[in-house]
Amino acid sequence: MIDPVFISALVFAALAPLALKLDGRYLAVAIGVALFAMAFLAPSAAFFFTLLGVVVIALALDWPYGGMGLSLGISAAAVALAAYAYYRTVAAPQYALSYAIAGIAALAAATVSIYGLLASGREKENIEGALKYLIFSAVGKTLILLGFMLAIYISPVLGWVLMGMGFMFELGIAPAHLWMVDAFALGTPKGVATLAVFGELTPLIVLLTLLNVVPAASQAALAFLVVALASMTFANVAGLTARTFGRIMAYSSIAHMSYALSAVMLVFYFGNRFVSLPLLGTMSAFSVASLVVLLEGLTSGLAKAGIFGALTVKHADTMPERRVLSNTLNVLSLLGAPPLLGFWPKLFLILLAISIGQVGVAIIVILNSVLATPYYLRAFRQVLEAPGPSADNATSILTATLSVILGIAAPLLISALIP
């Protein structure tokens, strides 16, 4: 029997011809409503369906997308599909392989949609940024697919070396990060908003899915842990002298993706075990790492969707041209200020590292948080000093509200996020 969620995804794809006749934003809203409704069909991934539905509706309300509205809807549906595949992989291990493949397919769908949105300004810079994203992402997916097959049928170590490299390309981990800065700086703001919220969340969820199917080999995990720690430091140092919104947020994204990658690789190198943490109680280290990955993805994605969703310029390699006060909360969430959403993944990552005896990793993460503070404060100041009057829009207000509400309720979200 074919899963009804997959059928829904196919239905969304079949809606494509409608884009020729209907403004895409209506299609995006319709897909948002449908995702919202599908939360009832897939209770295990209900949190993601609901959240993605609301976010895509907010993005659709803010911008006239034309035909690209369908891309917006498809990218959101791709994340929902990836999330669903992840939860199903855990719930039905006998079908894990199928769901993992579905997750990779969702990643491909998201990439294509986001490419279109990044390039939708039709300026030379937009296309350049989008193309770099497409190339790196394509290489990444190829490596992921190849590595996944190798890991299953030949050698987990070799497979995870390739898969890890693929995720480096996909997530923009240094030194395969350079596309991300150009995509953020040169792509259209609405494309970057979509990239941040859907384009970053999808590979993270797929990473967790694949780790559930084929656990990462210890040797590979060590290599990627080192790379992740180096990458977050690189990004936070490089971000210190970045001036434009696009570049600051690109380095922020590289750092966030590196935090997420370091959490899972830490667990797979030092061994999955039960750990006891404040607020979380006793659970497996991998569950904590998964929580860090998802919260990092949500923090980075939601805040940046709000920040870029408020820009009205052709590309984001500039200062904010109007004051959107709700984005101050989004920037503070990225900084990790308590009790906003961004505080929790960093806290859990530090506690996780300490609980498995890796105080050094915890110190590196703390130092990176400190190192990142100046550029976040610069972004905070840019938001505040932008010309008034205040011009908050649906996405920025929604994401700022979510940063606060999810931040305050984060300890209660654990059961909704961990399968």
Next chain:
Amino acid sequence: MTEYVFLAIFLPLIASVLSLFVPKEKGKAWLVVVGAFLSAVFSVLAYAPAELYARTYAVPWIPQLGLYISVHLDQFSGVMGMLVSWLVFFIVLYSVKYMEGDYRPGWYWFFMGFFATSMLIITYADNLWFLLMGWEGVGLASWALIGHWYKDDEPDVKWVGHPGDRIALVDYFWPPSKAGLRAILTIRTGDSAFLVSLAYIFAALGTVQLSGLLELGPAVSALGLLPLFLFLLGPLTKSAQFPFTEWLLTAMTGPTSVSALIHAATMVNAGVYLLIVTAPVFALVRGAQIYFLAVMVFGALTAVLSSIIALTADEFKLVLAGSTAANLGIIAAAAGGAGLLGLRGEALLPLLWIAFMQIVGHAISKAPLFMGYGAVIHESGTKYLGAVGRLGRYMKVTAFAMWLAMLSLIGMPPFAGFFTKEMASDNIALGFGGLSGILVAGLIAFLAPLYGLRLIGLSMVHGPEPKEHIHEAHPIMWVPYTVLSLATIGVGGYLAYLYSDKALELIESPGFLAFLVGLAIALALYVFKPGVRSRALEPLWKIGYRRFYLPWLYDGLVVWIYHNLAHAVYWAVDRGVFDNAYHVALPWIFGRLSAAFRRLQTGNLSWYLLYAIAGALIVVLLVLA
């Protein structure tokens, strides 16, 4: 009875808080007067003639930290409570007229009540943490009231010293704002050590209840001398013992009613009172004789040096301030002497009671003197001794009251001061023992009539005629100090009855003989034949007049050292290390690093892929390693 104690303690504070919401100056004043009066009445109702720490009452606050709202009700706290609250009442009543038209009534009336409650907490507290609240409260209130006239105007009346006077680049005059700061800085120095000592005692013994410590008995002996000496710094600074006398002398910049409050009823008495009520506990500590000896020596030194300061000062209030310090020295020395004698096997509590009685004798003499000379300054418009004289002709009631109070202060029989001072002198003489005891007690007794009658003689009897017409003070001002000065006779009569068997012994003591010699000289020099000058004594007079150059030390040398040390720390540590590290070196390093990292961002896709491939190779190497 315990309810009465809490009412006695907190009514002045309640009244002063309420006064903040009363718009009219008169309303504020009378509200605090009523609060003080009720407090005084309740202090009488709360009196319990029991032995020290025989009756205690505690309400837990933070028991884990040993903090209880607890009081001890006995003859020490009972008499001290009545003394404080009644003096506060008389002083605030006097203030109604004295402070009329002042530019800062809200501040003044709030802190007067706050001051009274803080002192009453110290008086009754059995728990040292609870006592600390009152202890810090009097410190804060003293700063607020000494610097009450924050505008630093009217230097001839409100400052201490002669404006423009300088010694070796150091100003020898103190406006109210500076005097307030001097007071709080000196007191806080001692308080810091005091706080450490309380924490030490709690950590070592698990309780800071004074009665509880006494009950521990020999277990207290393990405490050692360190916490005792840290503790001692609190009373030494609070009671202006040498070398911390200076703040008390420049505290004269406050309104005279505040001076009366600080010198007679609160603040300075807190230190010596605490020395007395803690003596039975500290006598249990191994090596306590060194502690008591230190208390006695500091006290005696203060008594002698401050008497000389009082003798050479040329301001009405400064003479009185010097005499306060001298009397506090006598009380401290008597307490130290009592402790030493107690360790030698004599009954400790009766000896401590003698030291305590000197607080009473001094307070009821000093309060009217301050209020009376406040009235003199109010009427004559000058604070300088020798600027106006023969006031006995114009302010007859005031002059009468000043004579009575001064005679009591210097220890003239049959006034209260005679009994309390002579008995305290006995404690000192016996504490030192032998000839040294006789000499110290004799010197203190000899100096008192000299400075006392000098003030009275040169202001009330002799001196220049007032340039303007001077009249008697308002009754609201003269009634309180006249009643109190008459009380010196009443209390003297009561003490004569109480110690009738010792009266002859006191008159025959060497201390009283020295007093008589001093009195004869003082009468000759300042009352009957004024104007005698000695060139030979002038250099010595100058040392006393310059207050042993302690102001130069505190305002000059100490400030210079502190200022330069702060500059050195600023340049070497703050600027040299932190500023350079955080604002120069680190930003430079990270700026360069960041710029280098960002130079990878060329925009060229081929290079991007090359870097990514290089990264992939590194991963492979890491896996193979």
